[in-house]
Amino acid sequence: MTNYLFKTQNWQAQMSDLITDPAELLNILQLSPAQLLSGAILASSQFKLRVPRAFVDKMRVGDPLDPLLLQVLPHHLELEQHAGYVTDPLGEEAANQLPGVLHKYKSRFLLTLTGACAVHCRYCFRRHFPYQANLPKENDWLAMQQYLLDHPEINEVILSGGDPLTLSNRKLALWFERLESLPQIKTLRIHSRVPIVIPHRIDDEFLQLLANRKFQIVLVVHANHANELDDFTCAQLKRVAAQQIWVFNQAVILNKVNDSAACLVDLSQRLFQAQVMPYYLHVLDKVQGAHHFDMQPEKIDLIYQELLASLPGYLVPKLVREIAGENNKTPLYGTNTF
Numbered sequence: 363m364t365n366y367l368f369k370t371q372n373w374q375a376q377m378s379d380l381i382t383d384p385a386e387l388l389n390i391l392q393l394s395p396a397q398l399l400s401g402a403i404l405a406s407s408q409f410k411l412r413v414p415r416a417f418v419d420k421m422r423v424g425d426p427l428d429p430l431l432l433q434v435l436p437h438h439l440e441l442e443q444h445a446g447y448v449t450d451p452l453g454e455e456a457a458n459q460l461p462g463v464l465h466k467y468k469s470r471f472l473l474t475l476t477g478a479c480a481v482h483c484r485y486c487f488r489r490h491f492p493y494q495a496n497l498p499k500e501n502d503w504l505a506m507q508q509y510l511l512d513h514p515e516i517n518e519v520i521l522s523g524g525d526p527l528t529l530s531n532r533k534l535a536l537w538f539e540r541l542e543s544l545p546q547i548k549t550l551r552i553h554s555r556v557p558i559v560i561p562h563r564i565d566d567e568f569l570q571l572l573a574n575r576k577f578q579i580v581l582v583v584h585a586n587h588a589n590e591l592d593d594f595t596c597a598q599l600k601r602v603a604a605q606q607i608w609v610f611n612q613a614v615i616l617n618k619v620n621d622s623a624a625c626l627v628d629l630s631q632r633l634f635q636a637q638v639m640p641y642y643l644h645v646l647d648k649v650q651g652a653h654h655f656d657m658q659p660e661k662i663d664l665i666y667q668e669l670l671a672s673l674p675g676y677l678v679p680k681l682v683r684e685i686a687g688e689n690n691k692t693p694l695y696g697t698n699t700f
C-alpha cells in the first residue's frame with residue numbers, strides 16, 4: 363500500500379513526521395465512516411493520536427477492524443467512565459521516590475528519562491501519567507546516584523516509558539556511562555515499543571552503543587500481534603540479538619486485537635523467528651479510557667490453556683497482572699486471582 367518516503371528516512375526523520383491527525387490516518391487507510399472520525403477526534407482531545415508511518419504501513423487498507431489500527435485509533439468509547447477504571451491503576455505516583463524514578467520492586471529501579479513515545483497505545487496504563495511534572499533534570503543524577511548507593515539491593519535499572527528509545531543515542535550513551543559507573547548495577551533493561559513501530563531505530567550507532575558494556579543489556583520490546591513483525595522488523599531485532607543482547611517481548615491481551623489462541627500462537631512463533639522470546643502476556647491494567655479492551659477472565663483462561671497446549675513451554679509467555687503495592691507481577695494462570 364505504501365508510497366511513503368519513510369523507508370528511506372532515518373528514525374529521527376520518522377519521529378518528526380508522526381501521524382497525529384485522525385483524518386489523515388483514516389484517509390491513508392481508505393476508511394471513511396463519519397462516526398469513526400468524529401469519535402477519534404473527540405477521544406484524541408484527551409490522549410492524542412500519535413502513530414509512525416512505518417507502523418501504519420503494516421495495517422490493512424480498508425479494514426476498520428485491523429488489529430494494529432485498533433491499538434492506536436482513538437475511539438469514542440474511551441470517553442466512557444466505568445467503575446474500577448482509574449487514572450493511576452498501578453499506584454505509580456505513590457512509588458515515585460525522585461523525579462523520574464519508580465522503585466516498586468526490591469532489586470529493580472525504574473527510570474523514566476522522557477515522557478515521549480513514538481506511538482500512543484490506547485490501552486496504555488500510563489496514558490494519564492503526569493510525565494512532564496516528573497522528568498528528571500540534569501542535576502537530579504546526583505540524588506539518584508545517592509539513592510542507588512543507599513539501596514545496594516538494587517542491581518538492575520529499567521529504562522521505561524515514555525519510551526527511552528525516542529532519546530538520541532548521545533543521550534542514551536550519557537546515561538549508560540552514568541549507570542555503569544556504579545558496580546552494583548549488573549543489568550540494564552530497556553523497555554521500548556520503538557523497534558516495533560519504527561524499526562529503523564535499530565541503527566548502527568545504537569548497535570555500537572549496546573556492544574561491550576560493563577552490564578548485561580536486556581531489550582524488552584512490545585508487540586501484541588504477529589502483523590507488527592514484518593520481515594524488516596524481524597531482521598532489525600535479529601541485529602540486536604546478534605550483539606549478545608537478550609531480547610524479550612511483552613504483550614497485552616486485548617479485546618478484538620489478539621483475543622484468540624491462534625493469534626497469540628502466531629505472535630509467539632513470529633517472535634521466535636526474530637530471535638525474541640515471549641516474556642509476559644499482561645491482562646489489561648484497569649486504566650480509565652481502556653475499558654473496551656478488557657476481557658472476561660474466563661475467556662483469557664481458556665485462551666491461555668490453549669496456548670499451553672499448542673506451544674512448547676519456552677514460547678508461552680507468563681500470564682500476569684500487575685497489582686499496585688505487590689512485590690512482583692502476579693501470575694494468573696490456575697490461581698483464580700483474575
Ligand code: SF4
Binds near residue numbers: 487488
Ligand atoms: S509505547 Fe508504551 S508507554 Fe508509550 S503509549 Fe505505548 S504502551 Fe504506553
